[in-house]
Amino acid sequence: MPRFNLDFRFPVQNPEDVVHRYRAVLKEFRRTRSMSLSCEALNVDRNTIALTAIIAKIFIGAEGEDFGQLPVFIEGETVGNYAKTCKAFLEGNQLLRKKKKKKKNNSELLPMKYKF
Template sequence: METRRKRMKMEAEEGLALSVTDIVEEQLEEVVLEEPKKKKMAKSKHNVSPTGLLMVSNLKQQRKLDEQKIQLLEEKIQYLEEANKELKRDKDFLLSQIHVGAVKASPSAASTSGSSKPLVISSFSSSSPSSSLSLSEEEEKKMKKKKKKKKTKSSPSRSRMTTIDGVIRRYQAVLKHFTKLGSMKRAFSKVHVDRNTIARTAVIAELAIVAPQKFQELLSRHEDTETISTFAEKCLATISPELGEEISKEKKKGKLLPIAYKYT
């Protein structure tokens, strides 16, 4: 009996050892089969088609263009907000002037009591009927004089610059007032010039300030018969997207006037 038990025990141990070796061999085969698959997958990750690279570069360029458009729109919004504030201030000022004029035009007898009002009016109308007319005529004369003064003050805004140096000096004068006052409209009125006139020639001053070397190259080829507007178009054509970004940054810093337009 003991020999039989020993024999059965040995057979069981041999069978267990065989099953363990079979399992180990199967696992080794699976590892060997999976390794080349991983290598193939790693190789496929590094292989990028040329069309994919082209699409990525196109997307980057489109992103830069979109960023430039966003910057221009932000500058336009900023200018419109400033213009809106100026219009509100002008509106409040005009309303206050109208109110002051109405108070001045009201009769001085408003401070008297209600019972004495008809007596004052009757005596005024009976004694001096022409005095009210003379007062109104004097007021009209004063208003006409004020209008004439305003016209004489606004007359320098019609002057035109015929030299490039004059255009740059006028731009710098407006910029100086803008940094002090913080308002484009008030800066233009200080120099007696409108916004459109500055906007048409602003690119000349911007190029002279940000890229003086390029400006000097263009200026050396400038002819006396060439108009200021033609020279401004040439300046705009020489501004690259990179230089346009630099100009936009200077505008945000307040070193240039926030006049928005498209750069080539």
């Protein structure tokens, strides 16, 4: 039985939805210490989180700091294609990569790799 009254069964439409879902899974992960249990509790597919995690990691990592112009989400673009754009952006931004790694080591991000 889900711990939260959230319904993540429907596809996300934009990066804000991705970040919202990611934060919900992160909050549940801190409680359960298991990705599988966290995703199951929120009724989210683990592979979906893995495919879109890069978007959330960039937005969370860039909060409060200036890392240049973040990739722009174009209306009508798929979230999967936007994730690939974000991955290319992250690979080209050394400072953001270091901050993401630091946050991941401090358990401020989910411990998962990207799947493309």
